[in-house]
Amino acid sequence: MTGRTLVVCEKPTAARRIAQALDEEGSPEGYREQGVPYFIARRRGVDLIVVSALGHLFTVAQRGGGWTYPVFDLKWVPAYEADRSAARTRVFIKVIERLSRGVEGYVSACDYDMEGSLIAYTILHYICGEESLRKARRMRYSTLTDRDLVRAWETMPPSLDFPLIEAGRARHEVDWLFGINLSRALTLSVKNATGYYKTLSIGRVQGPTLNFIKEREVEIRTFVPVPFWVIEAETEIDGKRYPLEYKRRRIETEREALEIEAACRGREGVITSIQSKRRSQAPPPPFSLGDLQREAYRQFRYSPRTTLRAAESLYLEALISYPRTSSQRLPPSINLVEVLRGLRRRRAYADLAERLLSKPRLRPRQGRKDDPAHPAIHPTGNLPGKLSKMQSRIYDLICRRFMAALGDPAVRRNVDAEVDVNGHLFHLKGSQVVEQGWRLFYAPYIREEEVVLPALREGQVLPVVSLDAARRYTKPPPHFNPSSLLKLMEDEGIGTKATRTDIIDTLFKRGYVEGNPVRITDLGFTIVETLGRYCPDILSVEMTRRLERDLEEIQTGETQADAVVREAVEALKPILAEFKTKERLIGVEINETLRAEKLRANVLGPCPVCKTGEIRLIRNKQTGKRFAGCSNYFNGSCDTSYPLPQRGRIQATGKSCRECGAPIIRVIRRGRRPWELCINFDCPLKRRGEKRAG
Amino acid sequence: MQDRCTLCGRRRKGGSKYCLYHQRAYENLKRAFERWRQALDISWVEFLKEVAGNPETGEWAREVAERLTERGLL
16 A cells, blocks of 8 residues: 555544554644544555545435426435535545545545445545545454554455445435335325325334334234232241242132132141252353343433433443444454453442453353444453543443453252142242352342241141232233333344444424334324225335345345345335325325324413313414414304514423413523423413422 | 224224224123033123122223123123
């Protein structure tokens, strides 16, 4: 490599790290042009111009005009042309274009995955020209540590990773084709049928995911509980109570439950046998992204999006490896000893790391899932500086899980004493950890309780101090939460580790689902129901799964990207044709829900004066100004009205003022913290200067 | 609105007086009743009252149970 080389990175932070690692002095020159940072590093007599993208600088757009469907003719354009919110990409493109002049070598140094490969490819292809693609090489790294980056530089393959790029290109094009056509079809169905415009969207993965949520909701709403009985009994040994478990967890009929109760109440039990077993518990494998997101939700209730964001910031700080990985494995190429030596420098991990370092051999527990691009998430051993609370928690989780994966199996001693109570068999069970093994490293995150039994012997008589046949009911399945939804998508093979979090977010943004636990809204319900009735293929998990398989096959060279895109077009054609014929019906049905939702959204609360009307948000048709008035105004029975703030979004809170009874609203304005207020301008609380009306 | 569910106004399912969802809830009620009867030796009327008052009962199943009780369609 001679002369000047352009090194394309994905984000400014990564560009700085890469430039620092590659510069022989470790201090590259930093520049900023029109707000775009870039660096010049020197390595073996070559000037490396390290530039950064801003995520995707190019995207898929419609060729030709018209806001209609079907649309199958697409092209790649600068992101700012297709999306107004991507305006800043324009200067990045301009600066990269200028810096690439006279450059002789090109390196793709974006994150090593499909998206990263595609980001660098489109920059080289559309800014630097076709020729650059032939000269370009690819850095492959899993951490942003100097060591890993220099190794990646020294061992670069001579060309770009075209199968990965092609897979990325096809994924973007297929997702665009589905997204644009189905979303336009939905939006236009309402607009053409009723004249009302509301952006509605549905996509290749969104559809089946929303359908899963709807199916679960139907299951819950149609659920009928069935009674069963459990025998709840306790014994007492040395003044301490222990539960006695009846041999059958559930008794199906009341009669039988009462018979058991009658036979055992007031009786004594006799231990007929005691079994003690040692059970080995293997360490948990290191985290894949999905595992980390689920564990962070379980431990801290962090949403998958929050966890991903925290993990990505830790990666950019070179504290952990690349987090968007499906792998649960730590390959031999990772220097485990070096990572542990790094962790040992942190007081919280010093003893733990030392324990592992003193082992004659380090063999990590490997999980089943693998990822050809990256290992499981693991710490790099670099010492963190100041971390936010969220970053600290995620970092601790990753470090402890990494060390746990290197730990020995834990051993539990389980005791099961069979107790005969008047011919009925009960179990007195105990469980105790006898060898901590890996649990020592993961202790803060383990929530199992131990039941330590006293010494028991066969023939010992035990009093039954309480015994009841308690009626219980079967329960409906739980609503999804962001974490269980993510797991379901993983299990069903829809979306990728990089896109699943975004898809769940989109469902929230569109108003199809809300809350945590995740509940489908009326709009979401109507969308799935209507599509299910008229175009069930859009919700088909089979079609999505098949496309995912095809997209993966592009990476392995078994399928061509163009063939997969063509297949997507062929799959879409009949769906859209069918949709067109039923567009009016679909539009009318969706509009009914939209209108009902709009009406509901305008209700701010009950009227405190007439007590029968609703205070609604009303807009004056002449002035355009808004105010709140009672719904009974229209029948002449109540003329209560209140002025409203004219700026910002107004939301009902469901609360009423404790002093005057008027509804309390939430006002949301961009750049400001939302505030809640009683809408009654003359509220006595306001006169007294008290803030909290609710 | 003869083609609409008597409980929610959705389109009716086939010859049923309910929509797809309330019909499913109704079928679940019938299936569950068999198990309740074996478990408690309970009548259909008592069963509907129990189910309507049970916090685990789904919203649509409760609506069907209440409607059947109200109308005496027992």
